[in-house]
Amino acid sequence: MTTERVSRSALAEAGIGIEAPTVSAARPVGSRIERWAGNVFILPAVLVVLFLSILPLFISLSLSLSRLKFVKGGFEINFVGLANYHKLLFGSEQDHFVGVIASPSPLGWVFFLGVGAFLVWWLVRYIRAGGYGMVGLVGRVLTMVLLGLLAWLLAHTLSPGGRPGTVVVTLLYVFIGIAVQYALGLLLATLTTQRLPARRFFRVVFLLPMMITPVGIAYTFRMMTDTDKGPFQPIWQALGLGLYSWVNDPWGARAAVIISDIWQWTPFMFIVLLAAMEGQSVELMEAALVDGASRWQVFWHITLPQILPVSTTLILIRLIEAFKIVDLPNVLTNGGPGTATESMTLHAFIAWRTLDLGGSAAIAYMLLFLVTFLSMSYVNILRRRVVEA
Amino acid sequence: MMVRNVFRRRSPIALSFFEMAISYLILIIWAGVVLFPLYWLLVTSFKLPIDVNMGPFYLPFVDFQPSLHAWDYILVGDLANDTRRNYFNTVVVAPTSASLALLLGTAAAYGLTRFEYRPRLGIILSFLGALVLVFAAITLGAPWQIAIPGGVALFIILLQTVARRFKRSLKNNDIAFWLISQRMLPPVAVVIPIYVLFQRLGLLDTHAALIITYLAVNLPIVVWLMRDYFQSIPIELEECAAIDGASRYRIFWSIVLPLAVPGLVATFLFVLVFAWNEYLLALFLSGAKSQTLPLTVAAQNATRGPQWWYMSVLILIMIVPVIAIAIALERYIARGLLVGAIKG
Numbered sequence: 001m002t003t004e005r006v007s008r009s010a011l012a013e014a015g016i017g018i019e020a021p022t023v024s025a026a027r028p029v030g031s032r033i034e035r036w037a038g039n040v041f042i043l044p045a046v047l048v049v050l051f052l053s054i055l056p057l058f059i060s061l062s063l064s065l066s067r068l069k070f071v072k073g074g075f076e077i078n079f080v081g082l083a084n085y086h087k088l089l090f091g092s093e094q095d096h097f098v099g100v101i102a103s104p105s106p107l108g109w110v111f112f113l114g115v116g117a118f119l120v121w122w123l124v125r126y127i128r129a130g131g132y133g134m135v136g137l138v139g140r141v142l143t144m145v146l147l148g149l150l151a152w153l154l155a156h157t158l159s160p161g162g163r164p165g166t167v168v169v170t171l172l173y174v175f176i177g178i179a180v181q182y183a184l185g186l187l188l189a190t191l192t193t194q195r196l197p198a199r200r201f202f203r204v205v206f207l208l209p210m211m212i213t214p215v216g217i218a219y220t221f222r223m224m225t226d227t228d229k230g231p232f233q234p235i236w237q238a239l240g241l242g243l244y245s246w247v248n249d250p251w252g253a254r255a256a257v258i259i260s261d262i263w264q265w266t267p268f269m270f271i272v273l274l275a276a277m278e279g280q281s282v283e284l285m286e287a288a289l290v291d292g293a294s295r296w297q298v299f300w301h302i303t304l305p306q307i308l309p310v311s312t313t314l315i316l317i318r319l320i321e322a323f324k325i326v327d328l329p330n331v332l333t334n335g336g337p338g339t340a341t342e343s344m345t346l347h348a349f350i351a352w353r354t355l356d357l358g359g360s361a362a363i364a365y366m367l368l369f370l371v372t373f374l375s376m377s378y379v380n381i382l383r384r385r386v387v388e389a
Numbered sequence: 390m391m392v393r394n395v396f397r398r399r400s401p402i403a404l405s406f407f408e409m410a411i412s413y414l415i416l417i418i419w420a421g422v423v424l425f426p427l428y429w430l431l432v433t434s435f436k437l438p439i440d441v442n443m444g445p446f447y448l449p450f451v452d453f454q455p456s457l458h459a460w461d462y463i464l465v466g467d468l469a470n471d472t473r474r475n476y477f478n479t480v481v482v483a484p485t486s487a488s489l490a491l492l493l494g495t496a497a498a499y500g501l502t503r504f505e506y507r508p509r510l511g512i513i514l515s516f517l518g519a520l521v522l523v524f525a526a527i528t529l530g531a532p533w534q535i536a537i538p539g540g541v542a543l544f545i546i547l548l549q550t551v552a553r554r555f556k557r558s559l560k561n562n563d564i565a566f567w568l569i570s571q572r573m574l575p576p577v578a579v580v581i582p583i584y585v586l587f588q589r590l591g592l593l594d595t596h597a598a599l600i601i602t603y604l605a606v607n608l609p610i611v612v613w614l615m616r617d618y619f620q621s622i623p624i625e626l627e628e629c630a631a632i633d634g635a636s637r638y639r640i641f642w643s644i645v646l647p648l649a650v651p652g653l654v655a656t657f658l659f660v661l662v663f664a665w666n667e668y669l670l671a672l673f674l675s676g677a678k679s680q681t682l683p684l685t686v687a688a689q690n691a692t693r694g695p696q697w698w699y700m701s702v703l704i705l706i707m708i709v710p711v712i713a714i715a716i717a718l719e720r721y722i723a724r725g726l727l728v729g730a731i732k733g
Binding site for chain 2: 034035038040041042044045046048049050051052053054055056057059060062063077103106151184187188191195196202203204205206207208209210211212213214215216217219220221222223224228229230231232233234265269271272274275278295306320323324326327333344345348349357360361363364367368371372375
């Protein structure tokens with residue numbers, strides 16, 4: 001195991017250039033450029049990410065802590081501490097960002113207590129299993145508190161009298177969207193793996209929506225949802241809803257956004273699940289069927305466990321991407337009626353347009369925090385268990 | 390093609406007629422759900438404004454007389470120059486940024502699976518600190534001729550003093566996690582500083598600005614998918630080549646990349662489609678000159694209300710190339726994405 005120092009330059013000092021012995025052991029002597037291969041492979045990507053993600057992130061952080069003021073001949077940036085965040089969470093923007101809090105309906109209480117009970121059970125189980133470290137315990141307690149807080153928020157803003165803010169709306173888009181996309185993708189993939197004629201036709205057709213620009217989809221669905229000139233006008237007429245525009249109703253508009261999101265992203269779930277199902281062993285299924293298992297039992301006990309690891313990654317990818325939703329609500333409903341369909345990204349964009357750069361950056365940061373936190377919780381609570389089991 | 394062979398064999402229990410009928414029914418319904426909006430786009434693109442405004446008409450020649458006026462307006466008439474320029478912009482920006490992302494991301498993913506990196510924490514932190522200070526100074530108006538040498542000097546001073554005392558170093562998995570986690574970053578969180586940066590560099594409203602930004606946004610997903618792909622490729626071949634005296638770059642180029650073609654194709658398509666369709670960043674970073682197609686589509690929502698007929702034409706000419714590529718490469722997409730998803 002020879003690990004060779006490259007040179008006394010700063011990067012070699014950093015140890016970036018130390019090669020793995022796996023391949024290089026056979027050739028102890030190489031040219032300088034050869035010894036630098038490790039750096040050549042990774043440094044361009046690292047630099048791009050450093051300059052265009054990490055740096056701007058720091059600048060955004062400082063922006064979110066300041067307020068832009070226009071003065072004669074330019075602008076000045078004043079440090080205001082956490083004022084922007086305070087404004088979003090407790091101040092003048094609270095209704096917009098968090099929502100209007102109302103006392104929850106019985107259903108809201110059931111939901112909140114259900115989530116709370118699950119979280120407590122999860123924590124108790126972890127502690128009773130023993131062998132926990134300080135970091136793990138603190139992390140889990142923090143996760144529990146934050147998830148409980150989100151459940152509380154959902155229960156309070158979605159009840160009659162309450163009004164969901166952009167955080168809650170974004171969460172609804174993400175969770176309802178992903179749940180339906182996964183269920184549909186699973187159903188379609190299961191059906192398409194059967195030995196049906198014209199399978200390939202369906203596979204290609206089902207793939208299409210993923211390729212279409214969200215802006216285009218948003219406009220197309222604006223046509224679809226038009227109760228006056230859209231293609232479904234006769235149906236609305238027959239239902240006596242001819243003059244009622246469902247996109248002007250907060251829940252109708254949110255449904256429209258979610259439907260178009262589902263239309264666009266079900267293909268992604270479908271295509272990967274299909275590949276996963278085609279890769280599984282057929283012998284096991286055939287044996288089970290011969291032994292008299294029903295198709296449902298085969299699906300539940302054989303297919304599902306096999307595609308579970310893929311599913312969790314798939315959902316993680318969509319979880320990360322879905323939080324960035326902006327084109328659909330922006331074009332389909334302009335965030336309206338009122339702010340009913342605004343996602344967090346759209347909220348940040350609107351804040352930017354009104355030159356509230358600090359507020360915009362603060363929203364973006366809250367979004368970043370939310371995505372990171374939920375993805376991490378997802379990985380820790382669900383995915384690790386499935387993948388390692 | 391193991392998978393296909395296995396499936397060619399007769400299953401012991403074929404679907405009954407009833408099950409077959411149900412399956413087909415569901416598949417056809419969803420195919421209808423997918424195709425109907427596309428059909429509606431196509432029909433609308435041949436309608437005169439009056440045909441759209443009079444309520445829904447479904448069948449050309451039966452319900453209404455199709456007209457080429459919208460196609461004419463977009464492709465040869467008043468808007469032809471704009472369309473051509475914006476189409477050209479998209480055709481330049483999307484494949485270029487996708488190729489660059491694939492190149493850099495694949496190289497990084499390869500490095501992360503085949504080399505061992507141990508960057509020391511102290512050096513990274515001092516480098517970051519210097520970088521942030523330089524960037525902040527430039528953003529706040531300091532001339533870059535002063536800021537950059539200052540930053541370099543600061544970095545060297547930190548390196549010689551503070552950084553030496555930190556002995557902790559990162560491992561490959563840390564670097565990979567750090568790179569991949571950048572995908573969680575909402576673009577809106579970084580777009581304002583990037584906007585200012587490009588403004589200072591005079592690159593606003595150019596192809597370069599969009600290409601570089603899309604490159605940064607797409608790199609993490611390339612690293613993610615390709616890293617898992619490389620982990621699934623056995624290392625023995627590379628070891629043989631190394632013993633035969635092939636250089637690292639040659640091994641990467643002539644052995645590893647050809648083996649990874651399915652993954653490369655799927656990943657390329659994934660990032661290409663993203664760059665082709667991207668709207669929010671383009672909205673911030675491009676003006677009249679470098680406008681891309683999604684913005685052109687959105688611009689048809691004029692003061693007289695949305696111009697559905699023009700919009701339909703634009704959406705159609707915009708989606709035709711990606712759909713053609715997707716149909717051609719359908720097999721690769723599933724396989725390539727799957728390997729990435731198994732390991733995660």
